[in-house]
Amino acid sequence: MPTYTYRCDRSHRFDEVHAMSSVPDESPCPECGSSARRRPSAPHLSATGSPAYGLMDAAAKSAHEPQVVSALPGSPRRPGTGVTRHPLHAKLPRR
Incomplete structure (x- = not known):
């Protein structure tokens, strides 16, 4: 699931993981409790494997x-x- 970055009015930043179908635009800040808006962020691309x-x-x-x-x-x-x-490899020419 994707990670979304939020920031409140007091400039506290935090990340939350949500399904793409149910991403809230606002979330309560874990530090001060005020409402934090979702911020655009770079995608977390992985080259795993x-x-x-x-x-x-x-x-x-x-x-x-x-x-x-x-x-x-x-x-x-x-x-x-x-x-x-x-x-079939036996039919190949030898060096």
């Missing part, structure tokens, strides 16, 4: 806990890996 999000997490984590690797990046594969058993 995307490769970019995973890359950003890995980069942030490696800043404090470097990843231990057993081979250089881009090093040749060991012989015997990448063998396919699919019968």
Whole structure:
């Protein structure tokens, strides 16, 4: 559900979560109790599940806990890996 930002006359700001079908234009301020109007705000976009999000997490984590690797990046594969058993691949030309 989307998050909506509200601000009262005393400039207190707070966020509330509402279904898009039932968003109130005004809500009581939790700090002073006065009526607060809904303010336009930027959408909270998320890249959850995307490769970019995973890359950003890995980069942030490696800043404090470097990843231990057993081979250089881009090093040749060991012989015997990448063998396919699919019968149609047997018809492909060999190197």
